[in-house]
Amino acid sequence: MPTSSNLKTREKSLRRDLLQAQFDLAQREQSVVVVIGGLPGAGKSELVHRLNEWLDPRFLATCALWMHSDEEEDRPYFWRFWRHMPPHGRITLFLDSWYTRTLYENAADKLDPLALQTRLAQINAFERMLYDDGTLVVKLWLEVDRMTAQQRLAEDALRLAHLPASAERWSQDYEAATNAANAIVAGTDAAQAAWQRIPAQDADKRDIIAGETLLTLLTTQTPPVRAAVNHNSWFAGSEELQNNVLADVPLDAQLSKSDYATLLEAEQHKLQALAWRAHDERRSLIAVFEGWDAAGKGSAIRRVTAPMDPRLYRVVQSAAPSDEEQAHHYLWRYWRNLERSGRATLFDRSWYGRVLVERVEQFAAPQAWQRAYDEINQFEQQLQDHGCIVVKFWLHISPAEQLRRFQDRQNTPHKQHKITDDDWRNRARWADYESAVLDMVELTSTAAAPWTLVAGNDKRYARVQILQTLCAALEQGLSTQ
Amino acid sequence: MPTSSNLKTREKSLRRDLLQAQFDLAQREQSVVVVIGGLPGAGKSELVHRLNEWLDPRFLATCALWMHSDEEEDRPYFWRFWRHMPPHGRITLFLDSWYTRTLYENAADKLDPLALQTRLAQINAFERMLYDDGTLVVKLWLEVDRMTAQQRLAEDALRLAHLPASAERWSQDYEAATNAANAIVAGTDAAQAAWQRIPAQDADKRDIIAGETLLTLLTTQTPPVRAAVNHNSWFAGSEELQNNVLADVPLDAQLSKSDYATLLEAEQHKLQALAWRAHDERRSLIAVFEGWDAAGKGSAIRRVTAPMDPRLYRVVQSAAPSDEEQAHHYLWRYWRNLERSGRATLFDRSWYGRVLVERVEQFAAPQAWQRAYDEINQFEQQLQDHGCIVVKFWLHISPAEQLRRFQDRQNTPHKQHKITDDDWRNRARWADYESAVLDMVELTSTAAAPWTLVAGNDKRYARVQILQTLCAALEQGLSTQ
Incomplete structure (x- = not known):
């Protein structure tokens, strides 16, 4: 002693x-x-x-x-x-x-x-x-x-x-x-x-x-070195095994201007009431918007928020992380941005950046993005266990449609800021991104939080598809629990 | 129309x-x-x-x-x-x-x-x-x-x-x-x-x-340029008008080891009960610790927190601001760190940095630090209006005592990290800092949140003085409102 x-x-x-x-x-x-x-x-x-x-x-x-x-x-x-x-x-x-x-x-x-x-x-x-x-x-x-x-x-x-x-x-x-x-x-x-x-x-x-x-x-004790990139162990994803669900997205689908006006108004009207109902029942909507550059995420989100009372939602942009965010786990910045019960949080790009851009651009080590699928599933499971309604959109467009939109942005003065060298670089790696998207959809489509692949070549069709999906998910989610 | x-x-x-x-x-x-x-x-x-x-x-x-x-x-x-x-x-x-x-x-x-x-x-x-x-x-x-x-x-x-x-x-x-x-x-x-x-x-x-x-x-509309430094309009402070209250601090005051032990224990015992009482009455203590380098702020704070249940307080260090903090008003980082009702927040350096180091080192423009006295008074008034008990300490030591402590730090292996070139640089500008301290004490000593000038040459005396002041302020504050 x-x-x-x-x-x-x-x-x-x-x-x-x-x-x-x-x-x-x-x-x-x-x-x-x-x-x-x-x-x-x-x-x-x-x-x-x-x-x-x-x-x-x-x-x-x-x-x-x-x-x-x-x-x-x-x-x-x-x-x-x-x-x-x-x-x-x-x-x-x-x-x-x-x-x-x-x-x-x-x-x-x-x-x-x-x-x-x-x-x-x-x-x-x-x-x-x-x-x-x-x-x-x-x-x-x-x-x-x-x-x-x-x-x-x-x-x-x-x-x-x-x-x-x-x-x-x-x-x-x-x-x-x-x-x-x-x-x-x-x-x-x-x-x-x-x-x-x-x-x-x-x-x-x-x-x-x-x-x-x-x-x-x-x-x-030394935990694994954080995000160290080992280029030798680079793993290109599970391409061979992939069922190419993106190929099945009906990119030709279109809506006429008048059908669009009718459907948009009907769905927005529904969403307005559902957002209030979710508030009254203290249930949260978590909506994730991912997609190709120029796929129309921003304008789709505006059609979603238009009918919602501004007190009932917040849009979170995934800009470059602050130094406080960089000094934490990659999920930390999304956790800190979750809204309270009864409000919607719409993520314009999200935690899926880990298995998309960070994977393709090799910002994250293979072991880091490979384990992220599980981490993300666990995160979303916690959201659901809490009563959140989780909806995830991949806005899909064809390479040709993307090119058309890029060129349009370059030729329109007030849109030029929306097109950068990054966009062209990403476009050149379409196949790598597609592979990452396919893995993501396969590995994180859970029963309670499936991915919705949006046919985005026609913006009108895409917006209505998104609103319909959100309304259906809210209707179904609010009637349970 | x-x-x-x-x-x-x-x-x-x-x-x-x-x-x-x-x-x-x-x-x-x-x-x-x-x-x-x-x-x-x-x-x-x-x-x-x-x-x-x-x-x-x-x-x-x-x-x-x-x-x-x-x-x-x-x-x-x-x-x-x-x-x-x-x-x-x-x-x-x-x-x-x-x-x-x-x-x-x-x-x-x-x-x-x-x-x-x-x-x-x-x-x-x-x-x-x-x-x-x-x-x-x-x-x-x-x-x-x-x-x-x-x-x-x-x-x-x-x-x-x-x-x-x-x-x-x-x-x-x-x-x-x-x-x-x-x-x-x-x-x-x-x-x-x-x-x-x-x-x-x-x-x-x-x-x-x-x-x-x-x-x-x-x-x-263009608001004033933020924190632009205009060296021509540099204003040296109100030296002439100053009543040198620092000269009146009884730096010779000492406590014997045995008196210290007795008084420390008695005051810590009091503080333990007062911290619980503040919790029960949902009143917050906001304590600010400022002072010369090596004045003993850290060790004094440890004597204050020792008797408090860890659930009842938090110590906030004023380290270098993060980029999120730098992108906001200088008070933002202190607002974000305020604890909830019933808990104490102890600030090891504070918003007074604006009128001390930022003034002396010219990190803030003269108009910025000059208006800060009012801004700080308004901030503290809001704390008091909310029921917070605000206590502010300036730990004062003599230049000779500081030199002794600097040398001690340099000569003691495990203290060497505590002394940097900055400390020596600040020491060389003692008169400028003193002038800033005198302005600060004069301009921000309000009836409800006066400064306490602590006689810091004897660490034992200083710690007891701090504990006594805190207990008295809590006793007085808790009996009102």
Whole structure:
């Protein structure tokens, strides 16, 4: 057993080494997520304090998600954690984390085995995704015996008075609660995000051991290098296997001016009422618009928003990411732009950039875009689980039609800004993009969020097809759940 | 009266010119705030729609603050608008704005003359501040007669069903409500943010006239160039007038190790309870820590946070601003970091950088830092009006003590990262900084948020002084309101 002066010596060198490790992290732009777990009374807050004392506050944040807000409840559960993800080079301590809810609910016997398994799978997928993106995931589980936990809680009357009601279970049936917690720890002890069990009977030893464990992981664990491009392992996609669904898009389809006027008005009228209904039922529409350059995404979106009250929607443009966005996972900028329940978010280009332009232009490493299909499916699953209605459009046009539109843009003064060298470069790689589109459609068309391939050569036809699809999806979505 | 084909022609050239004006804005990094005002039924939403159709969505956002969230209610009123301020080069249309609340409340006779005057003064100061920072403030007031307004409302049953209850006043006593609105328009018709009255009887004409008015302002109005430095007009501060309060700080004051231990523990114990009490009463502490390099801000902050539950506070470091922060008013990054009611936000350096380092190093133009004193006082007034308890510390040390600490840092391996060339450069300009500090203390020591000058040569004394000041301010603040 270490003596108190022994601990003092260890603390001194630990603090120095932790600071050095933080500078190294900042240098190599490594982000770190630290989850502090344990039963009530294990000393989680005290450890967070100590780490805040020891670490350099310039590279550190603490997330204590104690008061939930309606803005959080209005988005999928993980939104509240995405908000607090550390940018590159920083550490965030999660005093309350994606484990908190499941720990309490499982201890209170509120989760059946299937629900628990689903939760654990979500957590594992989330941590896997962080790890794959180069974030180190450190999870500390503080272990105390019942007596110590209860004594420690009793000593802090103020804290005790502010514990959630659900914590009572631990005083009623400590063994059952402990078993419930252990099941969660065991079920989330993955190689890339292993639980570190910290003996927490003695407060000083607990902090030293936790700090030393953190230090070891900071200095020895290296998640995969983020987005490093390995041109040798370049993988051209699964062309051979592809069923060319794009070839089946009826690009000849047309609408006459008068049919268009009639249909457009009818669908817009429907959409206006559906948008209000979605608001009243607090359901969100998430609409993704992807397509070839000059396919007409912008003008189609304007036909969609025209009948909607401006209070009920927002259009999100995927422009160049800001430096804050670049310092996070590629999905972070889309999570941060999700609207609250009852409102529509229309994405003019989206997270699918990862498997389209970033794949084709080799901005993302093959392993990065290849795993993105799963990450995207999981993201959209979370949207649906929250009650969002997810609709995805690929606006398809023929190469000849694109050329016609490019030339029209070049020849029309007020459209010239819409055509750039990039557009011509992308056009030259039509086959590569087509291959990426086919993979995307195949790998991310889920039952609940299928892709709609829009016949875009005739803009009138395309707009009506989009409005009809949106109205049908809203009608169907609003009548369920 | 324009014919319909006349309007079509005007619309065509208007759209082209608006797009061009937007590119020019983006080029010169000019931000624009457009407030859409008018009584219910005037056609505000319709105009917002039309502008969304006409303008390039890449440089445009619409703010419809219709559903208020608890996160918004937990901060000063203007926080909800700061969230939506356009970055440089962008336009934000405010369908609901800082006028909405006052319009409704004044129409419902809920504001006495003094309260109304205060509101209008706040609005004028806010818009003045935006304008001074280089943001163009365009305010369109849509004018319709009673019949047209009511008819238009009646035509849109869905909208009508979603109007706030307070809108009923307009149907009960339209003339009184109109007079109440006119008083607000008249009281906020400032030169740098003039109201443009738009005849809105006819929907098509309304949109064309509003668009043309916007275009004219975008192309002819130029707010002061943002933060341009004019070295010729450099103003050295008000040295002659200064009462050198820094000279009166008792830098010799000391505490023995044992007195320190006793006092520290007593004050930390008090602070622990006060932090919980502030949480329970939903009052926020805003603590600002400024001081000389090596004055001990970081270690003092750690003594403050040590007794507080980690769920109850956040420390905000003023590191280099991100590009998102740089594209906004300098106060934006502090507004975005304010914690919710019941939690403490501790700023390790703060908005006072504007009148300290940015003044001395000439990063801000003289007119920019000179007007900042007023802007800061108004900001802190808003915090206090919301119920925040604002405490500000200047950690003072002598030049000799600073030298001693710099040398200590250079000679101690694990402290070397804390001393940079900047520190030595700043030290060489001690007199300039002192002058800036004296102006700051003189011009921003308000009754409700006075500066506390901390005697920092003895770290023990300084920490106890800070804790005592914080506890006293919390005790006094929590017993009022």
